[in-house]
Amino acid sequence: MNIEGFELRRVAMPLVSPFRTSFGTQTSRDILLIRAVTDAAEGWGECVTLPTPVYSPEYTDAAVDVLTRIFLPALGAARLSGAHEVAEVLHPFKGHRMAKAAVEMALLDAELRAEGRSFARELGAVHDRVPSGVSVGIMDEIPRLLDAVGAYLDEGYVRIKLKIEPGWDIDVVRAVRERFGDDVPLQVDANTAYTLRDAQHLARLDEFGLLLIEQPLEEEDMLGHADLARIVKTPICLDETITSAQSAAAAIRLGATSIINIKPGRVGGYLEARRIHDLAAAHGVPVWCGGMVESGIGRAANVALAALPGFTLPGDVSASDRFYRVDLTEPFVITDGYMSVPQGPGLGVTPIPEILDELTTSVEWVAV
Known part of the structure; x- marks a missing residue:
């Protein structure tokens, strides 16, 4: 692979509405894109860092x-x-997994485009469409949240995830269950709160029959989670705690997790994400693909990853349109609760x- 250079491009993408979690509120995304240029093809990568180190030690x-x-x-x-x-x-070079993931993604995209192979095929996907869940942020009042959840269910989303924090948890989940019933697949995400x-x-x-509680404690508190x-x-x-296949193995062995959220940027790339998937499958631990409010570039790779056999949630x-009125790529849509996996070369x-x-x-x- 003869690399000619890399283009680093920042794009500003306003969100359709504020997205609040326990670590802050996003109203727009300052996204770092990497375009890898080789002698055979070009490829794109997306870095999922935030502007400040609030989700992880990394920032854009x-x-x-x-x-x-x-790195380059x-x-x-x-x-x-x-x-x-x-x-x-x-x-x-220690750390900086999100930056590593972005450049690996760009080079992998370029390599696969040159060879006419898809990202999904390379990772080992077995499905041509995947079920779509949606993450619902913390809001000012419960009635507004209920309206949002109802709208997402009407759009066809097959699973609802509620962001929670102290003071916005039990009553919120109870209200959602009372309004929409026990049959709606429901989970909560505390982001270490x-x-x-x-x-x-x-x-x-426990009384609400949730699929899971995601990352309730600090990312380094693996024993506390156990x-x-x-x-x-x-x-x-576990989400933030899982930064590699090694940390995933430790969490499973300690009994700190029975389900893993795999975010490729957090673990250093899609190839490491596949290793975590394989490890979890060998131990009978279900996995699912998390998101970082990606544009269509990162979303395409995530959908390909979510089509692997171990992604059972x-x-x-x-x-x-969950986050953006205008996406960088042709927009991703859901049909009957599912999203199609891109089949073209590369992403x-x-x-x-x-x-x-x-x-x-x-x-x-950046010439290299």
Whole structure:
């Protein structure tokens, strides 16, 4: 693989409505895109960092810095035979998994486009469509939340995820169950908002028949999650804690999780995400694909990943219009609760030039 260089492009994408979680509120996304240019093809990657280190230690300006000064020059000097070598070349450099994932994604897209193979086929997908779930943020009042949940169910989403935090949890879940019944697949996501001292409070969620409680405690508190799993009956699902196949193996062995949310950016890329999928499948642990409010570029890769056999729970693979009035690619839609897996070469999608140019805030070329 002869790499000619990389384009780093920032795009500003306003959200259709504010999206609030326990760590903050997003009203727009400052997305870092990477375009890898090789002698055979071009490929796109999307970095899922946020502007500040609130979800993880990474943030977008730091990703730009580490990519331009360290990662991209290292990859240019390595004379890669394929994208599968990206993780090995960048392994000596600690952390920055989201930046690593973005450049691996761009090179993998370029490689697969040149060979006429799809992202889904490369990862091992077995489905041509996947069930679509939706994540519903924290709101100012319960009636507004109920209206939002009702609208998403009317649109066909097959699973609802509620963001929760102390003070916005038990009553909210009860209200959703009372309005929409026990048959709606429902789960909650705390984004590390609680401590083990809240165990008995979280156990009150057991009465609602939830699919899972996602990441209730701090990301480093794996033992705390193991203790919590012995107190609550609702399955514990880990998100932020799972940063690699190694951490996933430890969590499973300790009993800290019985379900895993796989976010490729968080674990360093789609190839590592596949390894976590394979590990979980070997231990009988179901997985699902989480989202980071991606554009159509990242969404295409997530949908391909969610088509692997171990993804037995609906993921956060919502339609483009869940977050954006205008997407960078042709919009993703759901039909009867499902989303089609792109089948074209590479990601199967590319940015629409005029939309990309309109939303671009900066462009930098890095020759290697």
